[in-house]
Amino acid sequence: MTINNDYLTEKSQSTSIIILTHNGLSFTKKCINSVFMNTDGNFELILVDNGSTDGTLEFLKNLPKTTVIANKTNKGFSGGCNQGLKVAKGENIVLLNNDTVVTKQWLSRLIWWLNNNPPIGIVGPRSNIVVSHQAIIPVPYKTMDEMQNFAMDWTTKHDRQGYEVDHLSGLCMVFKRNLIDMIGGLDERFYPGYFEDTDFSIRALICGKKLWVANDVFIHHYGSGSFSVNRALQTKIIQESRRKFFQKWKMDDLNEISEVVKREKPFNRERHYIPF
Numbered sequence: 449m450t451i452n453n454d455y456l457t458e459k460s461q462s463t464s465i466i467i468l469t470h471n472g473l474s475f476t477k478k479c480i481n482s483v484f485m486n487t488d489g490n491f492e493l494i495l496v497d498n499g500s501t502d503g504t505l506e507f508l509k510n511l512p513k514t515t516v517i518a519n520k521t522n523k524g525f526s527g528g529c530n531q532g533l534k535v536a537k538g539e540n541i542v543l544l545n546n547d548t549v550v551t552k553q554w555l556s557r558l559i560w561w562l563n564n565n566p567p568i569g570i571v572g573p574r575s576n577i578v579v580s581h582q583a584i585i586p587v588p589y590k591t592m593d594e595m596q597n598f599a600m601d602w603t604t605k606h607d608r609q610g611y612e613v614d615h616l617s618g619l620c621m622v623f624k625r626n627l628i629d630m631i632g633g634l635d636e637r638f639y640p641g642y643f644e645d646t647d648f649s650i651r652a653l654i655c656g657k658k659l660w661v662a663n664d665v666f667i668h669h670y671g672s673g674s675f676s677v678n679r680a681l682q683t684k685i686i687q688e689s690r691r692k693f694f695q696k697w698k699m700d701d702l703n704e705i706s707e708v709v710k711r712e713k714p715f716n717r718e719r720h721y722i723p724f
Contacts, residue, residue, distance in 0.1 A: 458556040458563060459489030464538030465555075467546050468528040470498040473507060475547040475670055478592075480511065482549045488556060494536060496528040525618070525641035526634035530724035533633050538625065545619040547670040548575075549592060551599035557665045558622040561610060569657025570623045570649065572616040573665035574602070579617045582661050592668070599666040609663040614705040616659050618645030619669050623652075631655050631715070633724025637696070642689040650697065650705060651722070655715045 465483060469476050483493065493514040497505045499522045508516045517531050529543055540559050544550070554573065561571045576587045584602075589595040631651040638644040649659055694700060697708050712720065 458559040461490065461540055461559065461563075462538040463489065463491040463540040463542060463555060463559065464494055464532070464536035465491055465542040465544055466494045466496065466529060466532035466536065467544050468496045468498060468525060468532075469500055469504050469508065469546050470522055471500045471502045471504060472546060473500070473502050473504045476504055477507065479544070479546050479548055479550075482551075483544075486550050486552050486554060488553075491555070492536075492538060494532045496532050498522040498524070498528050522640060524636060524639040526636040526638055526644045529644075530633040530636065533628055533724050536625070541623055541625055541628070543618060543621045545669065548619055549595065549668040549670075550620075551596055551603075551665070551667055553603060554665050554667055555622075557603070558620075558662050560608075561660055561662050562622065562624055565658075565660070567656075567658045568660045569627050569652040569655070570616055570621050571610075571660045571662050572622070573620050573662055573667050575617075575619060575667055575669045577669040577671035578619055579615070581613050582617055584666065595668050599668075602666045603664050606664045610660050611663065613659050613661055614653070614709075615646045615649035615702070616661070618648070620667060621645065621648070627652060627655075627657065628724070631720065632722035635696075635722050637692055638689045640685060642686050643693040644689075646702070647693060647696070650709060650712075651715075651720050653705075653709045654712045654720055656713075 467479065495508045495514055496517045497508060498519050505518055515535060519528065533541065540562065542555065558571045558573065561568055572582055574582055574584050576584060587598065589598045634644045635647050638647065652659065699708050
């Protein structure tokens, strides 16, 4: 399908797509294949492997036109993303989970929101397994072919629709390079993962940016494919990151985000900027 001419500008800009891997090779293959199949325009793929032991690194090294960063140990989601941010050359930057499958027009439409609405700092898509304000539940598809058809139908019906939120899921976040110049990278205290995306969202809000859900973009999410842990350990990791997050921002509930942002403004580089 031909991209609408309105998205030619988005296709011509350079974009860095950063994907972290830590095992989960079957997810990674599906994700990267979908990126190559469904991403138009000028992009670079930066792959950061956090010590995989299932053949993932060997697979990544054989991919064309990619930059691969191989960590001997797991540096966590924030640490790996920050490594990718350091080498990213694009005007636009995408943080994308390796257990997602992207769809036609996904990137050009996400970037369109950034280009046409300067107050927007970060854009995210709709998905099936994601925070509630980005979720479409239930979804009608059972196969990936059906998912792609559903995504295109959804895009057509919701063309250029979107809405503001107070935090975005890290499964897919798109922003301009100048945002990290202003607020820094991801906070590595949230090791190995969870809540670093909400922290990044809050710092963008404190800096005066809006967070936006592109209602005209849907991508599939398998869910927790990047965490090769049992449920008990995963729950422990989430609880510990939640504790660190609430302690950092002196809050008890995510419903308090707007109050926290008001209290923390204006952006204080010594307090809010995260070096990477």
